[in-house]
Amino acid sequence: MADSTYLPAHTMRGAKVVNSSGEHLGKIEDLMIDMESTRVAYVVLSFGGYLMGIGDKLFAIPMEAFKFSQDGHDCTLNVDKTVLEKAEGFDKDKSSLTHEELDRVYTHYGYKPHLKR
Numbered sequence: 001m002a003d004s005t006y007l008p009a010h011t012m013r014g015a016k017v018v019n020s021s022g023e024h025l026g027k028i029e030d031l032m033i034d035m036e037s038t039r040v041a042y043v044v045l046s047f048g049g050y051l052m053g054i055g056d057k058l059f060a061i062p063m064e065a066f067k068f069s070q071d072g073h074d075c076t077l078n079v080d081k082t083v084l085e086k087a088e089g090f091d092k093d094k095s096s097l098t099h100e101e102l103d104r105v106y107t108h109y110g111y112k113p114h115l116k117r
Helices: 081-085 099-108
Strands: 016-018 024-034 039-046 057-061 066-068 074-077
Touching (some): 039 099, 057 099
Parallel strands (some): 016 074
Antiparallel strands (some): 016 024, 024 039, 039 057, 066 074
8 A cells, every 4th residue: 555645746636625514615726836845835726606606716725724535535624614705815817826925825724824934
């Protein structure tokens, strides 16, 4: 059996995301790698029609907010629905976040900003 500590990033793309109650939230669109630290900076999530018609936007969420299944095809997002509803989204054509935007994302979800860890 392969070591379950590591997963290829492509296996997480399209993974179904649920909350702790099992409600379907959306899917993982991408993982953004910080080229300086060589770590995952954030997960790009699409919520579909889940949150008040914001399906045309994507959302950056810290990797630490997720718990992944062993195969990486499903994951649980450990974030309260009200926090998600107040999250700042970004347009699908935006290539990546700035350092300042990423700091705001981490702070919004209650994590120490990415570059300050």
